[in-house]
Amino acid sequence: MAKIYAIDDEPSIRRLIKMIMEKENHEVITFATAEEGLKAIEKETPNLLFVDLGLPEMSGLELIKIIEERLYSFPIVVVSEITIAEAIIEAFKHGICDFITKPFTPTELIESFEKCYISTDTLLKRKKEVISLIESGKTLHASKLVSRLFANFPNSPVPHYLFALLASSWNKELARRHLNAAIALDPEYSEAKELLNKIDTGDEN
Known part of the structure; x- marks a missing residue:
């Protein structure tokens, strides 16, 4: 707050x-x-x-x-x-x-x-919103939110991770690039590592 x-x-x-x-x-x-x-x-x-x-x-x-x-x-x-x-x-x-x-x-x-006002609370709130939109199939709305996150949080790994979530179903190589970018920004980002491993092993579900 x-x-x-x-x-x-x-x-x-x-x-x-x-x-x-x-x-x-x-x-x-x-x-x-x-x-x-x-x-x-x-x-x-x-x-x-x-x-x-x-x-x-x-x-x-x-x-x-x-x-x-x-x-x-x-x-x-x-x-x-x-x-x-x-x-x-x-x-x-x-x-x-x-x-x-x-x-x-x-x-x-x-x-x-x-x-x-770049705050952790704001970023986490938007992250939950994007994941919810992806899970409900509203990928266009999710994509627009992710684009704004890239603009508002340029040094955060979260927009890269969320874009990879979006891209993993239609362009795995693009998803990999964004996950690698997320990990480069935060080497301890476990969610990005887990998703990258799932894509590499073909086990995204």
Whole structure:
């Protein structure tokens, strides 16, 4: 479970972010102003911050610059209806991880979180989901999830293992390559070793 701060002057946006991320079993604390959010950050840093750019008094960009100057290390995701290229570029220059445009979907918010906050819990949750999809024959959906895992967890052996699970029924050589990649990333990855042995001995069932 991650501790998430969300700063937005629109109550409906604060409620929406809180609802979406609490359904994902994260703790969410919301603030209406950058000043309130900064006070909370000074007391305890979050695992991730969602912040609007168009805030009253201190802007979201000003807050982002302060966070950068003070060398805080948590990821920042901007959630804003401001789409001016210069503002977006400036925010990325000062260290934000991602930019979501309002209005946003729950999927966009969750995917941005997973992209920016790489957690073991998130990876294990997605792994179970992919295996369940494969077992129920929903391989196209499983394939799309695995593609996102490669993007979000590039240094993890898990996406390679899951892709090998998918590929083992139609391209054993491709499955072997991904299993070898998984083992190269984690020499102790027993699931990958077991599946590789099953493919080599022709005993995948």
